[in-house]
Amino acid sequence: MREEFTRHEKLSSKELSAIDVEVGKHYKPNDFGDRVAQRFIKMLRTLPDTYFGRDHYMRAVMLETIAAVPGMVGGMLRHMKSLRNMSEDHGWIIHLLHEAENERMHLMTWMKCLQPSLANRLLVLGAQGVFFNAYFWLYVFSPRIAHRMCGYLEEEAVISYTHFLDDLDAGLISNGPAPPIAIDYYNLQPGASVRDTVLAIRADEALHRDANHHFADRIAAHRENLLADVQAKAYSEEQSRRVAKSPHYTQTSLH
Amino acid sequence: MREEFTRHEKLSSKELSAIDVEVGKHYKPNDFGDRVAQRFIKMLRTLPDTYFGRDHYMRAVMLETIAAVPGMVGGMLRHMKSLRNMSEDHGWIIHLLHEAENERMHLMTWMKCLQPSLANRLLVLGAQGVFFNAYFWLYVFSPRIAHRMCGYLEEEAVISYTHFLDDLDAGLISNGPAPPIAIDYYNLQPGASVRDTVLAIRADEALHRDANHHFADRIAAHRENLLADVQAKAYSEEQSRRVAKSPHYTQTSLH
Numbered sequence: 001m002r003e004e005f006t007r008h009e010k011l012s013s014k015e016l017s018a019i020d021v022e023v024g025k026h027y028k029p030n031d032f033g034d035r036v037a038q039r040f041i042k043m044l045r046t047l048p049d050t051y052f053g054r055d056h057y058m059r060a061v062m063l064e065t066i067a068a069v070p071g072m073v074g075g076m077l078r079h080m081k082s083l084r085n086m087s088e089d090h091g092w093i094i095h096l097l098h099e100a101e102n103e104r105m106h107l108m109t110w111m112k113c114l115q116p117s118l119a120n121r122l123l124v125l126g127a128q129g130v131f132f133n134a135y136f137w138l139y140v141f142s143p144r145i146a147h148r149m150c151g152y153l154e155e156e157a158v159i160s161y162t163h164f165l166d167d168l169d170a171g172l173i174s175n176g177p178a179p180p181i182a183i184d185y186y187n188l189q190p191g192a193s194v195r196d197t198v199l200a201i202r203a204d205e206a207l208h209r210d211a212n213h214h215f216a217d218r219i220a221a222h223r224e225n226l227l228a229d230v231q232a233k234a235y236s237e238e239q240s241r242r243v244a245k246s247p248h249y250t251q252t253s254l255h
Numbered sequence: 256m257r258e259e260f261t262r263h264e265k266l267s268s269k270e271l272s273a274i275d276v277e278v279g280k281h282y283k284p285n286d287f288g289d290r291v292a293q294r295f296i297k298m299l300r301t302l303p304d305t306y307f308g309r310d311h312y313m314r315a316v317m318l319e320t321i322a323a324v325p326g327m328v329g330g331m332l333r334h335m336k337s338l339r340n341m342s343e344d345h346g347w348i349i350h351l352l353h354e355a356e357n358e359r360m361h362l363m364t365w366m367k368c369l370q371p372s373l374a375n376r377l378l379v380l381g382a383q384g385v386f387f388n389a390y391f392w393l394y395v396f397s398p399r400i401a402h403r404m405c406g407y408l409e410e411e412a413v414i415s416y417t418h419f420l421d422d423l424d425a426g427l428i429s430n431g432p433a434p435p436i437a438i439d440y441y442n443l444q445p446g447a448s449v450r451d452t453v454l455a456i457r458a459d460e461a462l463h464r465d466a467n468h469h470f471a472d473r474i475a476a477h478r479e480n481l482l483a484d485v486q487a488k489a490y491s492e493e494q495s496r497r498v499a500k501s502p503h504y505t506q507t508s509l510h
């Protein structure tokens with residue numbers, strides 16, 4: 001979840017609109033793996049495009065039942081790897097599991113707004129069966145391509161939620177009150193609307209987009225220790241603090 | 256993790272010893288499923304008993320590579336179920352994932368104390384392959400028996416760590432300093448020992464034992480909503496607060 005939603009003050013519609021999610025931001029595929037990932041997501045997108053059209057609530061539900069899978073699969077596989085190699089995970093597991101829970105909260109939110117038909121429920125069931133297995137083996141085979149694929153999935157999520165906003169603003173969908181679960185989760189004002197909810201969720205998706213492309217980049221660059229930067233930063237801050245506090249400060253004590 | 260470890264004050268050896276973990280507490284099997292669960296764990300136990308004997312560090316490592324599996328499998332399956340049924344999970348996922356992470360931290364702690372041989376590493380690899388799949392299908396088939404099995408596994412964990420303590424106290428193992436990761440995680444005093452670490456971890460295992468037997472009981476009793484009690488309590492407290500604050504308090508406003 002974005003840092004904006006964890007502050008003490010409740011976010012207004014204006015503040016939600018002001019979050020820059022960089023709509024249309026796109027990672028240019030660099031190699032064959034990237035292109036496969038992008039092609040797969042473009043293909044996956046045709047399903048809601050042809051089947052749900054402008055039924056944005058159902059689109060969102062379908063999207064979130066899929067989007068909540070990768071974080072759980074990645075987190076689980078890295079947990080099992082940490083156990084069997086008896087080695088540290090360097091910050092991945094907790095991040096990926098939080099992403100999965102965040103996506104599941106998106107789903108829980110939209111479920112307050114509609115009752116999917118039996119046909120749509122069966123569709124979700126089938127999609128999960130295929131996607132879970134496909135993503136599981138992709139992550140085993142190449143975590144890099146898997147995260148790249150998530151990056152592309154989240155690019156589409158940002159676009160889909162932007163269309164949702166467009167249709168709300170065009171008056172094609174009525175802008176009712178936000179579900180209480182969203183007001184609670186995102187720390188929105190009591191009178192928040194569906195539009196505010198879409199803005200908040202879209203902001204999460206933009207964060208997932210950037211995070212997953214970043215993860216793919218780090219794996220490609222063999223810089224998989226996510227905590228290294230944090231630790232290096234904490235170390236250098238600690239050193240400055242010590243130096244500042246120390247009455248015996250000499251230049252060499254820095255080394 | 257137990258509530259004791261999250262306080263501001265650092266726990267002393269004396270306070271750690273004072274935690275009542277109810278060594279030897281045992282859930283009497285109630286039916287066929289319970290007996291199968293208990294039998295399986297008794298069988299599993301023969302492996303460390305014959306192979307590792309009193310090598311308590313290696314026993315602990317083997318135990319934790321196994322014990323960190325169920326929470327992840329259960330959390331993952333309930334997450335996927337929540338997605339495909341598009342329904343709330345009522346508090347299970349987060350609890351189970353925390354349990355898995357807690358067990359993984361136990362493993363990371365013991366890994367600071369030894370270098371497993373290649374043979375032992377291969378053993379862990381094989382054990383994970385078998386146990387992950389077995390537990391996965393058991394949880395699909397019967398979450399109740401799965402949690403009961405965990406309850407029994409944790410009973411054995413409490414017993415194993417008690418033997419570890421006995422051998423430390425008998426001087427068979429030297430009581431060195433606690434690994435810094437354990438001091439940090441459990442909020443122990445700077446001079447904490449391996450013995451303190453064993454006490455802290457054993458306290459976690461006792462909590463897992465009680466939690467998993469409780470989960471099995473709730474599933475058996477068809478009271479799967481873990482949040483219901485919390486919500487009922489919060490609701491009744493809220494009601495009392497309202498009544499206490501209201502200047503228009505009448506008996507009937509309670510209803």
Ligand SMILES: [Fe+2]
Pocket residue numbers: 064067102103106157201205
């Ligand atoms: Fe989402």
Ligand SMILES: [Fe+2]
Pocket residue numbers: 067103154157204205208209
């Ligand atoms: Fe997302």
Ligand SMILES: [Fe+2]
Pocket residue numbers: 319322357358361412456460
């Ligand atoms: Fe453990």
Ligand SMILES: [Fe+2]
Pocket residue numbers: 322358409412459460463464
């Ligand atoms: Fe445990």
